[in-house]
Amino acid sequence: MGDRVSLELLSDVQQFVFREARLQDDHQYQAWESLWTDDGVYWIPANGDSSDPEREMSIVYDNRSRISLRVKQLLTGKRHTQAPPSRLRRIVSNVEVLGTTDSGDIKVGANTMIFESNLRDDTIWATRNEYALRPQEGELRMAYKKVLLVNNEKALYTLSFLV
Amino acid sequence: MNVMTRASQWGELIRPDRVHGSIYSDADIFEAELKQIWYKTWVYVGHESEIPERDDFVVKSIGPQPVIMTRDKDGQVHLLLNRCSHRGNQVCLADKGNQRTFTCPFHSWTFANDGHLIGYAFPDGYQGQDKSQLGLGRVARVASYRGFVFGSFAAEGPSLEEHLGGAAETIDRLLATSPTGEIEITAGFLKHRVKANWKFILENECDGYHPAFVHASIFSVADSGIGSLYGAKSTAVTRDYGNGHTEVDLRPEFRRIGKPLGWFGTNTERLSDYAGKMRTAYGEQRADEIMIDGTPHVMIFPNLFIAEIQMFVLQPLAVDDTVQHVTALQFKGAPDMNRRMRQQTMGSVGPAGLLLADDSEMYERSHRGVLMREPEWIYLGRGLHRERRDEDGYLVGHATDEVPSRGIWNHYRRVMEAL
Structure with a gap:
């Protein structure tokens, strides 16, 4: 994109993705869910970065109602794989405003490195994230989040925290 | 634990109502299983629809061994090992594709x-060499049951039909839906790794x-109807087909409900295209019977689990390292049904699945459990007093x-003792 990104926009975007990361690390499920627009799509592909989720299996391909179901399940406290919850810290970096989507949302890219410690072991995950963010009532909301795990072509351990 | 090569020892680990915990955790037992089960008996490898065209190939596995499933120029299916006969390099690095030859x-x-060797570079360096002796390694026997391809590393042994026995009927039942x-395996596989012995997974499939x-947790927040199928008052039955094949037969419950597609939490209005095609194909009455009964829930020993709308293939890599490969079943010519099967499968299984992530947590905890010293045994006596013959x-x-579980262990003991 030829246009320069304003510091204000970049700051808003960064604050948003950092806040999302913190809510995920801290298992603030409802606060995290409130970041989504009503038409949000949460997608974690498997088997590479270009599979078609309408034809092929994805690790997560949640529409808004399934995002809500996923959160409700976590909130029961009986989601065994998250009871006790994974201890998590993630670094979000390379936050970049990449332009606008066809529907006018702000297109954002970032990289993350996530350290997970749970009953099985300690695990490091690395991702490329793509977001579509939409200003709504004076705040940004997430209309789309795609998480490309670097190792999504391989067999993966359970990934039951919010990534 | 080399003593395990003596047949009588298995009887000390496997009793009618219990098994010894070490059977899940002992690395020498795992090595013995590779020899006696994975590299000998029939193991599910892949589905013919994954290689529909001549010269198609896809990389599958038998336990820790990667296996290239190919369809040759004459349409015949081969199971080849990915190891060059020269110095052991891998001849195939893609997961799937279409090619007539593999060049190291x-x-x-x-x-x-x-699998046969066509040629080598700079052939002057070889004299009188019989190329026919230098082909790729292969799985000795390949057989297909209605599109499901199985392999056995043993050149001789029971036929695939003998191995499947009564469980073959469950595959017929699946295809009738x-x-x-016909089914197609076209949606790609999720690969879910667990730090647990493969037999915890094998036993859990029909538990x-x-x-x-x-x-x-999921039953309390999703209106799935699955929960009541497994309650104390359920009329569903567990079944041991012999040869290690086991089933949870849910048809009594679905017949009690008596609604076509009730088994899938939906109805013939919402999947009208599918229901219409079923009635055209089978006639209204038969189609409705099939759509009431639903698809099977069956574990074909040792690694093929057909779970209503999805298929799992178990791949043990080590005594405490197992991969579950899982995909949505797809019915040829039923796009509305297929979409729903994909959506439900993606939600419930794989590393983030609303169901399977919890199962996998249990596998890992159980595995850590059997490493503890006491009480040594896994108790499997539930329902011994009320089992019967159908x-x-x-x-x-x-x-x-x-x-x-008891059916699995009976078979397991028999194959492990067959030295």
Whole structure:
């Protein structure tokens, strides 16, 4: 994109993705869910970065109602794989405003490195994230989040925290 | 634990109502299983629809061994090992594709997709060499049951039909729920790794005792109707087909509900295209019977689990390292049904699955459990007092009884003792 990104926009975007990361690390499920627009799509592909989720299996391909179901399940406290919850810290970096989507949302890219410690072991995950963010009532909301795990072509351990 | 090569030892680890915990955790037992089960008996490898065209190939596995499933120029299916006969390099690095030959990148030896050596680079360096002795390694026997391809590393042994026995009927039942009588494996696989022995997974597939507890979280927030199938009052039955094949037969419950597609939590209005094609294919009455009964829930020993709308393939890599490969079943010619099967499968299984992530947590905890010293045994006596024979002579029990586990261990002991 030829246009320069304003510091204000970049700051808003960064604050948003950092806040999302913190809510995920801290298992603030409802606060995290409130970041989504009503038409949000949460997608974690498997088997590479270009599979078609309408034809092929994805690790997560949640529409808004399934995002809500996923959160409700976590909130029961009986989601065994998250009871006790994974201890998590993630670094979000390379936050970049990449332009606008066809529907006018702000297109954002970032990289993350996530350290997970749970009953099985300690695990490091690395991702490329793509977001579509939409200003709504004076705040940004997430209309789309795609998480490309670097190792999504391989067999993966359970990934039951919010990534 | 080299003593395990003596047959009598297995009887000390496997009793009618219990097994010793070390059978899941002992690395020498795992090595013995590779020899006696994975590299000898029939193991499910892949589905013919994954290689529909001539010269198609896809990389599958038998336990820790990667296996290239190819279709040659004459349409015949081969199971080849990915190891160059020269110095052991890998001749295939893609997961799937279409090619007539595989060329080793190390010294350019080239093999046809039926495994035979076509040629090597700079042939002057070899004199009088019989190329027919230098083909790729292969799985000795390949057999297909209605599109499901199995392999056996043993050149001789029971036929695939003998191995499947009564469980073959469950595959027939699955195919009957497709309006064309065919399924397709086209949606790609999720690969879910667990730090646990493969037999915890094998036994759990037809364990009807755990869902009420392991899956309580999702049953309490999603209106799935699955929970009641596995309650104390369920009329569903567990079944031991012999040869290690086990089933949870949910048809009694679905017949009690009596609604076409009730088994899938939907109805013929919402999947009208599928229902219409079923009625055209089978006639209204038969189609409705099939659509009431639904698809099977069956574990074909040792690694093929057909779970209503999805298929799992178990791949043990080490005594405490197992991969579950899982995909949505797809019925040829039923796009509305297929979409729903994909959506439900993606939600419930794989590393983030609303169901399977909890099962996998249990596998890992159980594995850590059997490493503890006491009480040594895994107790599998549930429902022993009420198991009975069905009209076909198979042992059946209540939906929550451990008939399947006991059936698996009976077979396991027999194959492990067969030295």
